[in-house]
Amino acid sequence: MDIFDSVVAHGHERVLVCSNPDAGLKAIIAIHSTVLGPGLGGVRMWPYASTDEALTDALRLSRGMTYKAAAAGLHLGGAKAVILGDSKTQKSETLMRSFGRFVESLGGHYITAEDVGTDTADMETIGAETSWVTGLPVDRGGSGDPSPVTARGVHQGMKAAAEKVWGSASLTGRSVAVQGLGSVGGYLAGYLAAEGAKVLGCDIDSEACTDARERSGVEIVPPEQIYDVDCDVFAPCALGASLNETTIPRLKAKVVAGAANNQLAVEDRDGNELHRRGILYAPDFVINAGGLINVYNEYIGYDRERALRMADGIFATTGRIFAIAERDGIPSYLAGDRHAEERIAAVRRLGPRHWELSARTRVPLRP
Numbered sequence: 001m002d003i004f005d006s007v008v009a010h011g012h013e014r015v016l017v018c019s020n021p022d023a024g025l026k027a028i029i030a031i032h033s034t035v036l037g038p039g040l041g042g043v044r045m046w047p048y049a050s051t052d053e054a055l056t057d058a059l060r061l062s063r064g065m066t067y068k069a070a071a072a073g074l075h076l077g078g079a080k081a082v083i084l085g086d087s088k089t090q091k092s093e094t095l096m097r098s099f100g101r102f103v104e105s106l107g108g109h110y111i112t113a114e115d116v117g118t119d120t121a122d123m124e125t126i127g128a129e130t131s132w133v134t135g136l137p138v139d140r141g142g143s144g145d146p147s148p149v150t151a152r153g154v155h156q157g158m159k160a161a162a163e164k165v166w167g168s169a170s171l172t173g174r175s176v177a178v179q180g181l182g183s184v185g186g187y188l189a190g191y192l193a194a195e196g197a198k199v200l201g202c203d204i205d206s207e208a209c210t211d212a213r214e215r216s217g218v219e220i221v222p223p224e225q226i227y228d229v230d231c232d233v234f235a236p237c238a239l240g241a242s243l244n245e246t247t248i249p250r251l252k253a254k255v256v257a258g259a260a261n262n263q264l265a266v267e268d269r270d271g272n273e274l275h276r277r278g279i280l281y282a283p284d285f286v287i288n289a290g291g292l293i294n295v296y297n298e299y300i301g302y303d304r305e306r307a308l309r310m311a312d313g314i315f316a317t318t319g320r321i322f323a324i325a326e327r328d329g330i331p332s333y334l335a336g337d338r339h340a341e342e343r344i345a346a347v348r349r350l351g352p353r354h355w356e357l358s359a360r361t362r363v364p365l366r367p
Contacts, residue, residue, distance in 0.1 A: 003055060010059045014109070016102060023098035026084040028055055030062040031110055032077070035348050038108055039079025040134070040295065041065040042115025043099065043126075045087040058082045064261055065292070068285040070340035071317060072310075074296050079110045087117035096122050100129030108132055113146075113295045116239075120144060134295035143298040149307055150259060150291035151187035153314040155195075157287025158233060158257040160318035161280050165254050169315070172196035175231040177253065179223075180238030181205075181212040184259040184291075188237060189216045202226045203238075233257060236284075241265040248273050257282035264333065271333035282318055283336030289314060 007015050013034060018027040031039040041062055048054040058080050066078025083099060085091070103112050103126065113135040114123055120142065123135045136142025158176075163169040176192050178185050178201040186208060189199050193216040202223040203209050212218040221229060227250040234253040236242045240262035248270060256263070256279055263284045264270040274281045290311040297307040325335035 018102040023094040030058040032062040033066040034077040037075040039077040040111040041080035043081040044115040045083040045117030067340040072289040096125040100126035104130035146291035146294040147183035149294040153290025153311040156315040177231040185237030236260040275331035
């Protein structure tokens with residue numbers, strides 16, 4: 001893979017390769033767009049098989065963050081970082097602090113947060129080297145775990161899809177198959193059960209399955225059978241690319257609405273196939289924006305009620321996406337992109353970006 005060709009192909013503004021052998025750090029920070037504001041996106045720590053694989057993930061995820069922030073109406077751009085390594089065995093204070101110094105070197109163009117393989121404790125460690133970090137523990141003035149807010153937004157997006165398909169936003173009596181019962185999927189299962197939905201779920205982690213069954217009454221099915229479950233809604237909440245030419249034909253649901261990023265393995269092929277089969281797809285970057293909304297509120301001064309209120313707004317945003325799809329005669333995945341792109345293009349026409357001046361003069365929110 002040629003890194004320059006990849007950056008151009010994805011439309012990125014900047015890609016920073018971070019290396020500190022003494023700290024064991026190998027990382028990539030990808031900034032896709034800062035048209036709407038500084039690029040905010042989590043840092044993922046994962047044992048990638050190769051540097052090319054890590055770069056591809058960073059480029060794809062950061063582009064997704066641009067669209068997510070734009071669709072949610074936030075004053076943020078899109079970025080993402082990946083650290084090559086096993087979070088269970090290779091994570092250390094020096095590695096995280098070293099990463100924090102690279103974040104600081106970008107002068108506010110990138111704001112980091114937690115993601116797969118990192119947590120609030122890691123953000124606190126990174127915060128020792130930079131103020132451009134969110135997702136801090138509550139006792140450090142942060143917003144804590146964003147998972148409940150992410151799940152709340154997904155729930156609202158799912159309800160908007162239900163209204164479009166069945167004429168009612170209520171999920172009472174509906175059956176929902178949740179693929180992945182971790183942080184976000186577990187909370188989503190709880191919200192659905194509380195509303196009176198029948199929840200089926202799976203996870204490769206037996207403890208997550210046990211917790212979901214005991215707390216929310218989730219009916220556990222083997223992971224390899226989740227696509228074949230007879231259900232109204234299929235909710236991908238694990239890693240991305242789960243919807244592909246092999247799995248889509250197995251779906252019995254009329255709605256796909258979940259928390260996972262990049263659910264469509266090949267966006268145009270798989271998005272069109274869902275549309276052809278009459279399965280309404282709630283674009284992932286639209287309905288899983290609750291976590292971003294949460295850390296955005298931390299960035300501007302955290303208010304829990306405001307964050308939850310903004311996450312509830314995902315219901316209306318998702319409805320607008322479906323309206324665009326119907327108006328323009330296009331699949332919903334394209335309508336989601338169009339909604340985000342129109343906002344970015346409109347703001348780009350304004351000219352110079354004044355948020356950059358604010359970033360240069362911003363007083364750090366924490367020591």
